[in-house]
Amino acid sequence: MIDIKQMTIHELRNLFNNEESEESEKLLMGLVKVAKKTNNKSAFFGLLMVLIGNQNPSRKFCEFGFIEGLTSSGVGSLKSNFTQNGNKLWNYKGEDGYYNILFGDIIIGAKDDRKMSSRMKAFIENGIPLDNTVEEVIRVLIEKIENSIHSTREERQSLIQKINTCYEELDLSSVSFEAEESGQSTVNKTNVxxxxxxxxxxxxxxxxxxxxxxxxxxxxxxxxxxxxxxxxxxxxxxxxxxxxxxxxxxxxxxxxxxxxxxxxxxxxxxxxxxxxxxxxxxxxxxxxxxxxxxxxxxxxxxxxxxxxxxxxxxxxxxxxxxxxxxxxxxxxxxxxxxxxxxxxxxxxxxxxxxxxxxxxxxxxxxxxxxxxxxxxxxxxxxxxxxxxxxKANDVMKDALEGMQQNNEIHQDINLHELIESVKALNSLISGEEGRKMGLTEAHHIGPAYLKSKASDIIDAKGEIWEYRIEPILKEYCRGYHNTQQFLAACESAFLGLSKDE
Missing domain, CATH: 3.40.50.300 (P-loop containing nucleotide triphosphate hydrolases)
Incomplete structure (x- = not known):
């Protein structure tokens, strides 16, 4: 049995790169199983590292707690509470009964919170490369997943998307440690x-x-x-x-x-x-x-x-x-x-x-x-x-404000309304109906499509839809059934029309 907790990052890379390794295949298949479980909301939200052990890989998890050494990880199980260094960790169950820890969350033991917080603060201030540790593991995982022949393309894409989504929640540069009674750290994010x-x-x-x-x-x-x-x-x-x-x-x-x-x-x-x-x-x-x-x-x-x-x-x-x-x-x-x-x-x-x-x-x-x-x-x-x-929705506000300052969007246009319209459209694109057309977040409409000299919001959105958005969506949906019905739904979502209109 190989225990990832005791492995350095380089040892982990060597394990993943060993195509003949049975442990490597166990790890990969475990990751795919976790992706399936996570999508069905029957497992942890965002915990994607699988601990190789005697148990079924989909039942045992390896989570980055950023504790001493940084090459070991907190270990959790679907059937037990988290423990680390003898401390019982924070209760992460949400109101829905599911664990809602985000990948990369900094875990502080329920006992001796102040001491643990102080130690982690010292580790970071001493220049321990937390970012590099996580990014190295993510890079190796994604590379291994992409080269897998033991899972479908949809499974691989789903898992990689989940890893990327979880990583976006992690911003170690802005973590400030305050030894609060709750033992939780505060995170401030600006211009991610x-x-x-x-x-x-x-x-x-x-x-x-x-x-x-x-x-x-x-x-x-x-x-x-x-x-x-x-x-x-x-x-x-x-x-x-x-x-x-x-x-x-x-x-x-x-x-x-x-x-x-x-x-x-x-x-x-x-x-x-x-x-x-x-x-x-x-x-x-x-x-x-x-x-x-x-x-x-x-x-x-x-x-x-x-x-x-x-x-x-x-x-x-x-x-x-x-x-x-x-x-x-x-x-x-x-x-x-x-x-x-x-x-x-x-x-x-x-x-x-x-x-x-x-x-x-x-x-x-x-x-x-x-x-x-x-x-x-x-x-x-x-x-x-x-x-x-x-991601289109993440950069939308800042980008449109810059475009308006550069007169690429008329000064009289209400940007909030325009942003809400395109977000409604993007939600439809990557939603259930969009997936039937083969669409994902990668097909979202970005801010560059929203240029308009029209001073009226209704005229501006009509122009943007007719000359910029509708043509590209037609290309995306080429060859699929019910394209016109989907385009009509997209038009209604963007223009804010009711079904009768």
Whole structure:
């Protein structure tokens, strides 16, 4: 029997990566069973870590209590109260009789609450990386689930969605410990996405993917974040470099390649030129500002063949290999640069002995969940990125207020009414009727669809529905039965019409 409580994160990763491990399969199947139970509201809300043991995996749970050591976890069972270090823990049963602990909740024993609170406060203040511990486990779990052949696609998607939903409730950077009689800690949240991204960057995460429904402002947010973050370096007067991937984008565009250019004597010749990312890294090295952060933003990252685009850069992206020299495909050829529309040999090549990615280069990429090309996202590359889901309803208010300030929405429009309308629509999209059409939260209508110059709310919503929302919903529902009936229900939900209207 393997006891996860006694395993380090690295040991846990090795266990999950061992495809032949019987324990690994037990863990995975247990997770799928928990997903089923949780969806039926017959198990804990949000407890998704399964303890491998002698009992049925779906009956024994491993919950992150963030106690001493951080590699062990509080253990709970459906049939018994939680205990940890000999203390009986808080009674988490809600009025409905179900346990309602959220994944990542900080658990404080009912006995010696003040002492336990003080100890945890000391752990956090001493820099124990709670975030990294949880994020590492989540990343390994999701990777393992995605590669599972022992569960259906619906089961895998349901479990991953539940894990992501639970993780969104966790914001350790804003946890303040107060030794109250109840033993509970207070959590304050402001601008969750901003806080989450800053927290990841400050904890050393260097590759991040913002994923979510179309029109949620992922690209806009990435640019704004890079501009406003402290200690950001500039290249050619810009605080970030930006590229958009597409189906024809390849290694030559991103890293390096041979291109036909005119050389000094006016003749056309194929020479090696930097791609966008290598050129950016070269500029960062020349700046010689190791304490500055430099951001490279990739829009629509999943639209390219990522194995062809990144090549051996997948090695260089690993945290432990940052600034480690490796050879690129054309490393045996001299590098040229463009001057006055002519290619000339590079005089001082910082990558002469091989390429490396500077430690202070950060990549923020964006992608839409519903794109079919998402399924082709390279799993080896996927592991090297931290994933953050951007939900339409979560960013709606801030985004629409910004759009109104930029005159993309008329000043006379009541934003509260518009927000309530689109939330009603999104609820229908991801509800029972929407699921019959193959729709999920990934198909929610984001704020970018709500631009309108109309000054009257009724006119604005009518225009938005006719020219922006209805066409995209028709595409989403193509091939399904009862599409017109569903679209009519969506129109009524958004416009606020009764069935008779």
């Amino acid at each position: 996405l901003q806080v989450k991204l800053e927290k990841l960057i400050n904890n050393g995460v260097q590759q991040i993917v913002l994923t979510g429904a179309p029109g949620t402002g992922k690209t806009y947010f990435a640019k704004k974040f890079a501009k406003n973050l402290p200690d950001v370096g500039e290249i050619n007067g810009e605080k970030f470099a930006f590229v958009q991937f597409h189906s024809s984008y390849d290694y030559t565009d991103f890293v390096e390649g041979l291109r036909p250019v005119q050389i000094e004597d006016g003749q056309t010749q194929f020479v090696k030129l930097d791609g966008s990312f290598k050129d950016f890294c070269r500029a960062v090295v020349k700046e010689n500002e190791p304490n500055k952060k430099y951001f490279f933003i990739i829009d629509e990252i999943n639209r390219a063949d990522l194995s062809r685009v990144f090549g051996e850069l997948m090695y260089g992206l690993e945290e432990q290999y940052r600034e480690t020299i490796f050879q690129t495909q054309y490393s045996n050829l001299p590098t040229y640069e463009m001057k006055n529309k002519r290619a000339v040999p590079m005089v001082s090549d910082v990558f002469e002995n091989g390429f490396f990615i500077p430690k202070n280069v950060y990549i923020i990429a964006t992608m839409n969940d519903i794109d079919r090309s998402v399924e082709a996202f390279d799993f080896a590359l996927r592991r090297r990125f931290q994933w953050i889901e951007v």
